[in-house]
Amino acid sequence: xxxxxxxxxxxxxxxxxxxxxxxxxxxxxGVYERYGFEPLETPAVENIETLLGKYGDEGDRLIxxxxxxxxxxxxxxxxxxxxxxxxxxxxxxxxEYRGMLPRFFKRYQIQPVWRADRPQRGRYREFYQCDxxxxxxxxxxxxxxxxxxxxxxxxxxxxxxxxxRLNHRQLLAGLLEASGxxxxxxxxxxVALDKLDKIGRDAVSGELDDRxxxxxxxxxxxxxxxxxxxxxxxxxxxxxxxxxxxxxxxRVAGLPEARAGLENLAEIxxxxxxxxxxxxxxxxxxxxRGLAYYTGAIMEIAVxxxxxxxxxxxxxxxxVGMFLGDDVPAAGFSLGLERILVVMTERGxxxxxxxxxxxxxxxxxxxxxxxAAALALAxxxxxxxxxxxxxxxxxxxxxxxxxxxxxxVPLVAVLGDDxxxxxxxxxxxxxxxxxxxxxxxxxxxxxxxxxxxPPAAGASGAAPHA
Amino acid sequence: xxxxxxxxxxxxxxxxxxxxxxxxxxxxxGVYERYGFEPLETPAVENIETLLGKYGDEGDRLIxxxxxxxxxxxxxxxxxxxxxxxxxxxxxxxxEYRGMLPRFFKRYQIQPVWRADRPQRGRYREFYQCDxxxxxxxxxxxxxxxxxxxxxxxxxxxxxxxxxRLNHRQLLAGLLEASGxxxxxxxxxxVALDKLDKIGRDAVSGELDDRxxxxxxxxxxxxxxxxxxxxxxxxxxxxxxxxxxxxxxxRVAGLPEARAGLENLAEIxxxxxxxxxxxxxxxxxxxxRGLAYYTGAIMEIAVxxxxxxxxxxxxxxxxVGMFLGDDVPAAGFSLGLERILVVMTERGxxxxxxxxxxxxxxxxxxxxxxxAAALALAxxxxxxxxxxxxxxxxxxxxxxxxxxxxxxVPLVAVLGDDxxxxxxxxxxxxxxxxxxxxxxxxxxxxxxxxxxxPPAAGASGAAPHA
Numbered sequence: 001x002x003x004x005x006x007x008x009x010x011x012x013x014x015x016x017x018x019x020x021x022x023x024x025x026x027x028x029x030g031v032y033e034r035y036g037f038e039p040l041e042t043p044a045v046e047n048i049e050t051l052l053g054k055y056g057d058e059g060d061r062l063i064x065x066x067x068x069x070x071x072x073x074x075x076x077x078x079x080x081x082x083x084x085x086x087x088x089x090x091x092x093x094x095x096e097y098r099g100m101l102p103r104f105f106k107r108y109q110i111q112p113v114w115r116a117d118r119p120q121r122g123r124y125r126e127f128y129q130c131d132x133x134x135x136x137x138x139x140x141x142x143x144x145x146x147x148x149x150x151x152x153x154x155x156x157x158x159x160x161x162x163x164x165r166l167n168h169r170q171l172l173a174g175l176l177e178a179s180g181x182x183x184x185x186x187x188x189x190x191v192a193l194d195k196l197d198k199i200g201r202d203a204v205s206g207e208l209d210d211r212x213x214x215x216x217x218x219x220x221x222x223x224x225x226x227x228x229x230x231x232x233x234x235x236x237x238x239x240x241x242x243x244x245x246x247x248x249x250x251r252v253a254g255l256p257e258a259r260a261g262l263e264n265l266a267e268i269x270x271x272x273x274x275x276x277x278x279x280x281x282x283x284x285x286x287x288x289r290g291l292a293y294y295t296g297a298i299m300e301i302a303v304x305x306x307x308x309x310x311x312x313x314x315x316x317x318x319x320v321g322m323f324l325g326d327d328v329p330a331a332g333f334s335l336g337l338e339r340i341l342v343v344m345t346e347r348g349x350x351x352x353x354x355x356x357x358x359x360x361x362x363x364x365x366x367x368x369x370x371x372a373a374a375l376a377l378a379x380x381x382x383x384x385x386x387x388x389x390x391x392x393x394x395x396x397x398x399x400x401x402x403x404x405x406x407x408x409v410p411l412v413a414v415l416g417d418d419x420x421x422x423x424x425x426x427x428x429x430x431x432x433x434x435x436x437x438x439x440x441x442x443x444x445x446x447x448x449x450x451x452x453x454p455p456a457a458g459a460s461g462a463a464p465h466a
Numbered sequence: 467x468x469x470x471x472x473x474x475x476x477x478x479x480x481x482x483x484x485x486x487x488x489x490x491x492x493x494x495x496g497v498y499e500r501y502g503f504e505p506l507e508t509p510a511v512e513n514i515e516t517l518l519g520k521y522g523d524e525g526d527r528l529i530x531x532x533x534x535x536x537x538x539x540x541x542x543x544x545x546x547x548x549x550x551x552x553x554x555x556x557x558x559x560x561x562e563y564r565g566m567l568p569r570f571f572k573r574y575q576i577q578p579v580w581r582a583d584r585p586q587r588g589r590y591r592e593f594y595q596c597d598x599x600x601x602x603x604x605x606x607x608x609x610x611x612x613x614x615x616x617x618x619x620x621x622x623x624x625x626x627x628x629x630x631r632l633n634h635r636q637l638l639a640g641l642l643e644a645s646g647x648x649x650x651x652x653x654x655x656x657v658a659l660d661k662l663d664k665i666g667r668d669a670v671s672g673e674l675d676d677r678x679x680x681x682x683x684x685x686x687x688x689x690x691x692x693x694x695x696x697x698x699x700x701x702x703x704x705x706x707x708x709x710x711x712x713x714x715x716x717r718v719a720g721l722p723e724a725r726a727g728l729e730n731l732a733e734i735x736x737x738x739x740x741x742x743x744x745x746x747x748x749x750x751x752x753x754x755r756g757l758a759y760y761t762g763a764i765m766e767i768a769v770x771x772x773x774x775x776x777x778x779x780x781x782x783x784x785x786v787g788m789f790l791g792d793d794v795p796a797a798g799f800s801l802g803l804e805r806i807l808v809v810m811t812e813r814g815x816x817x818x819x820x821x822x823x824x825x826x827x828x829x830x831x832x833x834x835x836x837x838a839a840a841l842a843l844a845x846x847x848x849x850x851x852x853x854x855x856x857x858x859x860x861x862x863x864x865x866x867x868x869x870x871x872x873x874x875v876p877l878v879a880v881l882g883d884d885x886x887x888x889x890x891x892x893x894x895x896x897x898x899x900x901x902x903x904x905x906x907x908x909x910x911x912x913x914x915x916x917x918x919x920p921p922a923a924g925a926s927g928a929a930p931h932a
Contacts, residue, residue: 003513004562004789007546010509012559014566015573018505034848036825036855039484043476043592044510044578045530045548047469064511065533067544069582076542078533080473082511093478096470100480102873104858106824107481112510116535126509139858141837148845274842323470358572359502371607376740379614382500389502392570392605407568 009117009125019354021128024157024340025110028130031153032108035145037132040107042089044114048081054088054322056292062115082114086131087293087319087332094135094330095323105135110337122342130311133332135320140267143297143315146333147268148275150301150311153335155276158349161304164280167287168265168297169314171248174258175285178251179224180217189213189221194288196225198307224251225286248285261296268297293319299333306343311335359389360451361411362404367394370415377415377425377440384444386451405430411447475583475591485820487594490623490806491576494596497619498574501611503598506573508555510580514547520554520788522758528581548580552597553759553785553798560601560796561789571601576803588808596777599798601786606733609763609781612799613734614741616767616777619801621742624815627770630746633753634731634763635780637714640724641751644717645690646683653758655679655687660754662691664773690717691752714751727762734763759785765799772809777801825855826917827877828870833860836881843881843891843906850910852917871896877913 065078192207208218252258296315313333321327414426531544658673674684718724762781779799787793880892
């Protein structure tokens with residue numbers, strides 16, 4: 001028989017999975033909406049030239065390419081590709097619709113992206129990103145709002161202990177320059193430095209050496225980080241540690257751009273004081289972020305006892321210019337839905353109502369001639385806002401009860417000949433085993449009482465998926 | 467500069483587009499949930515052998531194929547492909563997780579599919595389907611529930627005049643056989659017959675001739691349809707037209723399978739009597755449906771004054787068997803989101819609140835030193851459930867008001883030095899131009915009064931997108 005598993009690195013989401021994912025997405029989208037961000041969606045498929053050259057060589061290799069239809073197919077030519085992130089499509093959209101968008105365009109976008117990475121635990125080839133970006137302003141208000149929104153989203157999902165690590169590309173460049181790392185090795189040094197909290201000082205030292213950074217420069221750089229934090233593994237500088245900030249400031253004293261970067265960070269931290277990000281921000285000069293397009297502040301959210309991050313972002317004032325010609329200031333933050341889900345599942349952070357019940361009530365089928373009556377009864381209950389399943393066949397009642405229980409349906413409505421004669425319907429509560437008859441006219445209310453579903457909430461129809 | 471438009475036949479959805487789409491999706495998903503269907507999601511990308519050979523030659527040609535990574539790429543080999551519909555992935559899922567799914571698996575799935583069709587007005591290469599399927603039962607209760615759910619979804623969206631056309635593949639095969647259409651030409655005859663309501667009797671007659679159907683058989687077939695309905699263009703047989711049903715029954719008298727098909731249709735119509743599909747169903751023997759995999763009842767929703775359909779479906783008892791080996795009975799219905807959106811847009815069927823307002827309130831920025839205070843005020847209002855934007859720069863107030871008005875934001879909060887000194891905040895209503903100051907402690911309540919947003923609804927956070 002044909003293979004039935006999903007493609008490598010991809011996943012099917014069964015109903016409980018979808019409900020968990022939709023819950024997290026709705027919390028995040030709800031927060032983004034309250035921050036004045038508007039929803040945007042772009043196609044899964046982009047023209048291949050839109051994507052190539054935006055993510056570096058490694059990125060280009062990981063882009064899924066779509067074969068041309070017709071003639072080009074035999075030659076193996078590709079003209080389209082699958083979306084690799086949500087930032088490059090946003091930059092394209094800003095260039096394409098510049099006349100129609102507001103001067104400050106604040107959008108959120110929650111859609112899947114695809115990367116032909118080697119699949120491994122927690123890393124997939126199809127995964128969702130939850131991005132929020134503000135286009136058109138250089139104000140540090142933008143970065144503060146991004147940090148506040150991300151922090152509020154995580155807090156509302158139940159995360160209690162997390163830190164927003166904050167750094168600045170210009171500060172970073174200044175620290176490398178001041179330590180004597182030659183300009184052409186700064187990119188490689190950044191990649192090594194980014195691992196300081198993961199692999200430790202000695203391993204980073206070895207990697208800097210491997211990459212050709214002169215020993216004196218590497219030592220000067222690592223020495224700086226030693227002085228900034230108590231240990232390399234937890235190198236984050238607590239905001240307000242005046243000594244650490246003074247150390248940084250002294251080091252880049254002769255470099256105006258780096259000093260401006262440091263001042264920008266101080267402003268962002270100050271602006272966050274009255275927001276949900278208050279007390280979460282840590283200036284961390286070892287944070288580098290992989291992507292090449294960042295130009296200013298960069299940030300990443302770290303959770304206690306968890307390697308890797310739940311999301312990150314930064315300012316990228318020149319990416320839109322790659323599409324538009326003119327630069328347009330921009331900054332954004334991306335929460336990683338898959339990692340958030342992994343942590344929430346491991347730590348049991350989902351509300352209990354999310355799983356289990358496929359319906360509130362199941363209407364049983366007494367006999368074949370009672371089918372129309374069963375469907376009509378289901379229709380009445382649905383009109384009253386209840387989620388109602390109908391057993392499709394006239395099987396033994398015991399079998400029908402067992403089926404409902406297995407699906408997690410708490411209540412069963414039985415419409416037998418006796419009940420019909422008396423104008424009643426029997427309710428069986430599968431949780432207690434209790435059964436009693438109620439007049440048909442009051443059935444929906446009786447069921448709702450047992451479920452404790454208020455009429456309005458039920459009638460509005462929960463849409464766990466969209 | 468780089469090209470900035472989306473790929474051919476694909477669309478970007480700006481905020482108002484996303485809100486309209488999310489509204490329709492949430493109404494449909496809400497109805498499906500009330501019918502006891504559970505959400506399922508499958509990957510956009512499938513192994514290519516999962517899709518090939520399931521949709522006919524024409525379908526295979528329209529599948530977007532993904533180039534192999536590494537070696538196969540140079541040879542133009544494809545190992546993956548983009549989802550072409552939601553039914554084949556469902557059949558794969560049923561086979562893959564058969565031990566984990568309930569005996570009757572009722573799922574809905576609302577996701578995009580991709581087809582390399584020639585783009586034209588209202589036809590795209592990326593489009594959403596809203597599918598609902600019930601696996602595991604041969605009961606006509608299943609078809610009745612599918613018709614009822616689709617009819618209720620359209621009714622809740624505001625469609626008043628639509629018809630569920632109903633036919634049966636076995637009845638259709640019997641009618642062709644009884645008219646003398648040879649077995650090997652029945653597929654071709656079905657394709658021609660399916661166009662009866664679109665191109666009329668004469669054109670169908672010509673097409674049957676072109677396809678090699680003997681003139682006597684074609685005449686007998688078309689003669690039957692003349693007798694069934696008042697005109698070929700509106701050939702639907704009104705249910706209860708005893709004469710029409712007797713005509714059909716007589717024609718297939720000697721064909722037990724076709725008679726069983728007709729009886730099945732009568733049962734489905736009877737079961738719909740107490741549901742939202744009541745009075746909508748019309749048995750229409752000219753309905754054929756393009757897909758090869760249908761085995762029983764087929765249906766399609768037609769809207770008055772609209773060519774084409776808003777959705778369709780049917781019973782397909784052998785598709786799961788292509789993956790599983792053993793046949794599993796199944797039936798489903800798919801609503802076409804894009805057509806629904808086109809009609810709703812043309813006819814102005816969206817609720818007015820869906821478009822325009824990016825936020826409820828915008829907090830202005832008085833001067834650079836007031837930025838932290840503005841962010842803190844925004845935070846208070848967000849915590850009270852309001853959607854709040856903050857103007858990022860200390861521009862002239864008039865410019866800030868103009869910007870808010872252009873984004874459709876109805877209210878602006880002004881926190882100037884005077885207001886701060888008095889413990890007040892000024893509210894400007896951009897709809898009336900009116901401005902007045904309120905104590906800061908009552909600001910959220912005052913804004914909500916003006917917006918007429920109840921606290922609970924605001925605080926729960928509308929998530930228009932998921």
